[in-house]
Amino acid sequence: xxxxxxxxxxxxxxxxxxxxxxxxxxxxxxxxxxxxxxxAILGSCTTLFMIRTEPSRHAPMYYFLSKLAVSDLxxxxxxxxxxxxxxxLNATGISPSACFAQEFFIHGFTNLESSVLxxxxxxxxxxxxxxxxxxxIFPNAxxxxxxxxxxxxxxxxxxxxxxxxxxxxxxRKSLLSHSYCLHQDVMKLACSDxxxxxxxxxxVVLCMMTDSMxxxxxxxxxxxxxxxxxxxxxxxxxxxTCVSHxxxxxxxxxxxIVSASMHHFGKLKCPVAMILIAxxxxxxxxxxxxxxxxxxxxxFVRRFWGNLV
Numbered sequence: 001x002x003x004x005x006x007x008x009x010x011x012x013x014x015x016x017x018x019x020x021x022x023x024x025x026x027x028x029x030x031x032x033x034x035x036x037x038x039x040a041i042l043g044s045c046t047t048l049f050m051i052r053t054e055p056s057r058h059a060p061m062y063y064f065l066s067k068l069a070v071s072d073l074x075x076x077x078x079x080x081x082x083x084x085x086x087x088x089l090n091a092t093g094i095s096p097s098a099c100f101a102q103e104f105f106i107h108g109f110t111n112l113e114s115s116v117l118x119x120x121x122x123x124x125x126x127x128x129x130x131x132x133x134x135x136x137i138f139p140n141a142x143x144x145x146x147x148x149x150x151x152x153x154x155x156x157x158x159x160x161x162x163x164x165x166x167x168x169x170x171x172r173k174s175l176l177s178h179s180y181c182l183h184q185d186v187m188k189l190a191c192s193d194x195x196x197x198x199x200x201x202x203x204v205v206l207c208m209m210t211d212s213m214x215x216x217x218x219x220x221x222x223x224x225x226x227x228x229x230x231x232x233x234x235x236x237x238x239x240x241t242c243v244s245h246x247x248x249x250x251x252x253x254x255x256x257i258v259s260a261s262m263h264h265f266g267k268l269k270c271p272v273a274m275i276l277i278a279x280x281x282x283x284x285x286x287x288x289x290x291x292x293x294x295x296x297x298x299x300f301v302r303r304f305w306g307n308l309v
Contacts (some may be wrong), residue, residue, distance in 0.1 A: 011170040014099050014186070015092045016082055016179055020272060022088070030087035033106055036283050037080050043290030044073040061127065061140035064120045065293060067147050068248070071113040072286035078105040079180045079282045086179050096170070099181040100162035107161060107183060107204065108283070112154040113285070114211040117249055119146060121218035129225050139174055158183075164197050178278045212253055219246060224254070247292045249284075255281035 018026050047069040051062045082102065085091040094102075126137060161183050168190035176185050183204075187197040222242055259277045 001236060011096075011172075011174045011189070013093045013095060013169075013174060014189070015175050016086055016094060016181070017092065017175065017177060017275065018086045018090075019275060026087045026090060030084060033083060033087055033283070036287050037076055037083075040076050040283070040286035040290075041073060044069040044076070044286060047290045047293065048073075060140075060143050061120065061123055063140070063143045063147075064116060066121060068113065068116045068120070068289060071109050072289055075106065075109040075113065075282060076286045078102060078109060082180050083279070083282075094181070096166070099176075099186060100165050103165075103181040103183050103186060104158055104162050106180060107158040108154050111157055111208055112150055113252060114208050115150040115154060117245075117252060118211045118215050118218075119149070119150070121215045121222075121249070123224070124242060125218045125222050128222055128242075157207060160200065161204075164200060166297070168192050168194055168197070174266055178275060180282065182278075182297055195216070215253075217246070217250055219249070243290050248289050251288050251292070252285045 001294045022029065048066055050233045051066045051069075052098065079102070082094060123138060130137075155261055165183065165186055168187065169192040170189050173189045173191075176189070183197070183201050187201070190197075219242075226242070255277050259274060259281065
């Protein structure tokens with residue numbers, strides 16, 4: 001620790017947290033966590049390989065699905081090191097620089113995933129509302145440009161996070177409240193003025209909530225369009241194509257909504273529950289997205305694994 005003056009000592013190490021009260025079984029908890037990470041990484045890689053090697057999947061929606069898989073893969077790799085160090089080795093310490101870097105990647109890839117889910121909702125709506133013009137509106141070159149735009153937007157949106165955190169002074173408190181570093185969690189440890197960080201973090205959250213509102217609007221439009229189709233059979237067929245995407249949206253946003261509600265309503269605060277929800281937020285979407293989307297393409301998956309065998 002570096003001495004600032006006689007009354008303040010600057011923190012040079014932050015401490016992450018596992019599951020309070022269950023420290024004695026952290027090693028056993030690390031086993032399912034490790035398995036979930038392995039399945040998530042394998043699922044994302046398999047999705048990317050299937051889309052790349054199957055010509056029938058070279059379509060706009062599958063290109064965006066590949067971008068979602070890339071985002072899931074990067075999000076998993078961003079949080080994997082600290083989660084395994086905590087639960088497997090009981091190593092909770094992390095340097096400020098490593099913490100700032102981790103929160104940059106986690107927030108960046110979270111915003112990227114939110115943007116990809118938004119454009120997938122829009123593309124799904126166009127595919128159902130105007131299927132004849134769907135392919136001409138989204139040629140491959142445009143899909144690639146949109147992916148690059150989303151990546152730049154997500155990077156620029158959180159680019160200043162590490163720098164605004166680094167300018168703060170940290171003293172007295174060094175214990176974070178999650179198994180990984182988040183902007184709002186780190187800035188609360190500062191003993192200097194963090195007003196800029198608060199409003200900047202609020203702006204980033206507002207951008208992500210705007211994505212969620214537009215996703216909800218597009219899904220309402222999708223349901224309205226589906227209900228306006230001819231027969232009941234055609235309605236079910238059209239709705240069936242949207243189930244996987246709606247599930248992916250719910251899997252991604254539900255932990256965020258529940259966690260925000262628990263923070264907002266004081267009576268609902270439960271440290272263990274909030275830590276579990278925060279861990280679920282990073283573990284479950286990358287784990288479930290490949291499963292959810294592959295269920296809709298089970299014939300292709302069987303053919304894919306059959307060719308490997």
